Amino acid sequence: MSSLRERKKARTRAEIQRQALRLFAERGYEATTVEDIAGAAEVARSTFFRYFATKEDVVLFDDVDPLFEKALAAIPAGTPLVVALIKALRATFTELDEQKRADEELRMRLVRTVPEIGAASRARSAGDVEQTACLLASALGRSDEDLEIVTLAGVLIGARLVAQTLVAREPSRSYVDATLETLERLRGGIPLFDEPVVGSP
Amino acid sequence: MSSLRERKKARTRAEIQRQALRLFAERGYEATTVEDIAGAAEVARSTFFRYFATKEDVVLFDDVDPLFEKALAAIPAGTPLVVALIKALRATFTELDEQKRADEELRMRLVRTVPEIGAASRARSAGDVEQTACLLASALGRSDEDLEIVTLAGVLIGARLVAQTLVAREPSRSYVDATLETLERLRGGIPLFDEPVVGSP
DNA sequence: ACAGAAAATAGGACTGAGTCTCAAAAGATA
DNA sequence: TATCTTTTGAGACTCAGTCCTATTTTCTGT
Numbered sequence: 436m437s438s439l440r441e442r443k444k445a446r447t448r449a450e451i452q453r454q455a456l457r458l459f460a461e462r463g464y465e466a467t468t469v470e471d472i473a474g475a476a477e478v479a480r481s482t483f484f485r486y487f488a489t490k491e492d493v494v495l496f497d498d499v500d501p502l503f504e505k506a507l508a509a510i511p512a513g514t515p516l517v518v519a520l521i522k523a524l525r526a527t528f529t530e531l532d533e534q535k536r537a538d539e540e541l542r543m544r545l546v547r548t549v550p551e552i553g554a555a556s557r558a559r560s561a562g563d564v565e566q567t568a569c570l571l572a573s574a575l576g577r578s579d580e581d582l583e584i585v586t587l588a589g590v591l592i593g594a595r596l597v598a599q600t601l602v603a604r605e606p607s608r609s610y611v612d613a614t615l616e617t618l619e620r621l622r623g624g625i626p627l628f629d630e631p632v633v634g635s636p
Numbered sequence: 637m638s639s640l641r642e643r644k645k646a647r648t649r650a651e652i653q654r655q656a657l658r659l660f661a662e663r664g665y666e667a668t669t670v671e672d673i674a675g676a677a678e679v680a681r682s683t684f685f686r687y688f689a690t691k692e693d694v695v696l697f698d699d700v701d702p703l704f705e706k707a708l709a710a711i712p713a714g715t716p717l718v719v720a721l722i723k724a725l726r727a728t729f730t731e732l733d734e735q736k737r738a739d740e741e742l743r744m745r746l747v748r749t750v751p752e753i754g755a756a757s758r759a760r761s762a763g764d765v766e767q768t769a770c771l772l773a774s775a776l777g778r779s780d781e782d783l784e785i786v787t788l789a790g791v792l793i794g795a796r797l798v799a800q801t802l803v804a805r806e807p808s809r810s811y812v813d814a815t816l817e818t819l820e821r822l823r824g825g826i827p828l829f830d831e832p833v834v835g836s837p
Numbered sequence: 838a839c840a841g842a843a844a845a846t847a848g849g850a851c852t853g854a855g856t857c858t859c860a861a862a863a864g865a866t867a
Numbered sequence: 868t869a870t871c872t873t874t875t876g877a878g879a880c881t882c883a884g885t886c887c888t889a890t891t892t893t894c895t896g897t
Binding site: 498586 | 705818
């Protein structure tokens with residue numbers, strides 16, 4: 436069913452992305468203009484924007500959420516939620532690595548390295564509370580209006596932010612591991628919540 | 637110690653932000669250019685960028701945080717952290733005058749409403765983890781490298797996001813109340829963490 | 838009170854991202 | 868082949884953000 440037209444489109448898209456990643460790696464993200472990328476891919480500048488809405492988008496093909504959703508739904512009923520989340524997270528990322536390893540390396544490095552891309556990535560992946568609440572609601576068979584569901588959604592997004600912070604502090608670290616560790620720590624309850632403050636001297 | 641120079645700077649900054657928020661409310665975020673804002677604040681375009689690094693920053697800039705920080709430091713030593721946070725939050729907002737409270741409301745509405753601002757706000761959340769961790773570290777007399785501190789910081793940011801969601805659902809609601817309620821709920825531990833998932837049918 | 842130092846501002850030039858339009862090219866259809 | 872549709876190229880345009888310089892405003896020492 437793939438007409439010549441569709442094959443060409445796919446090839447153009449891939450080529451733009453390939454050249455973009457190559458140039459980002461060579462000269463850096465800021466120092467590479469969209470015009471450079473278009474030129475390297477032998478395409479007009481306006482064509483670039485027909486394939487990718489923004490310059491960041493070349494780096495961010497973020498299909499993680501739907502994959503995670505699928506993985507979570509596949510966890511057998513009766514599993515405690517935290518465990519289910521942990522398993523689904525592992526499954527998602529191992530599946531992701533198998534498919535596109537070479538480019539994925541570079542992509543991750545750019546996300547960690549270039550502040551602008553990192554910010555864009557966080558803005559997308561952090562998602563909003565409502566979205567996560569929906570996910571949890573369907574996982575637990577509850578309503579997404581449920582205040583407990585919403586609260587839990589917030590905590591989980593917080594956990595992701597913590598993981599990102601940990602990776603930022605120690606870039607060699609795996610994001611998945613950092614997330615898993617944070618979830619594990621939260622299983623023991625929210626730390627320090629009843630610790631006394633020291634006050635001002 | 638506040639020289640004329642510093643007072644003027646503070647006034648200029650406040651005026652730019654006030655005009656910006658007013659214009660955003662009137663014509664929308666996209667439809668308002670930095671030049672419009674500068675003009676309304678009777679200031680040069682380049683001056684705008686001396687006060688705010690980006691157009692988004694004019695919305696994200698928050699002069700409530702330092703107030704909260706002060707309020708937290710004023711809580712007597714020995715108070716459990718959650719209680720201290722709750723008290724400090726209350727104190728901060730009762731202290732705000734009518735004008736600032738209204739500005740704060742509008743700011744929050746824009747963060748929820750304009751996708752671009754929401755994204756920028758989320759993108760900064762990770763940085764906020766570090767910042768919040770510092771705050772908590774000094775409140776508890778610990779190091780901000782402490783993993784428990786960082787984790788707690790993430791949870792609190794999550795709580796803030798939850799509060800925003802609740803206000804979005806029920807706009808008549810006060811943001812402070814929503815935050816306080818969420819903190820109270822979290823005192824009882826993270827809800828639903830060990831609830832069994834239903835799996836896919 | 839006044840001169841000179843330090844800081845803030847206005848104003849404008851410039852780069853690059855993102856949008857839009859239109860005519861030409863390539864592909865599909867019959 | 869002729870014709871209709873989709874994709875592309877090219878260029879004009881807006882606006883965010885950077886940078887530089889001359890000018891004004893505030894501060895400081897005398």
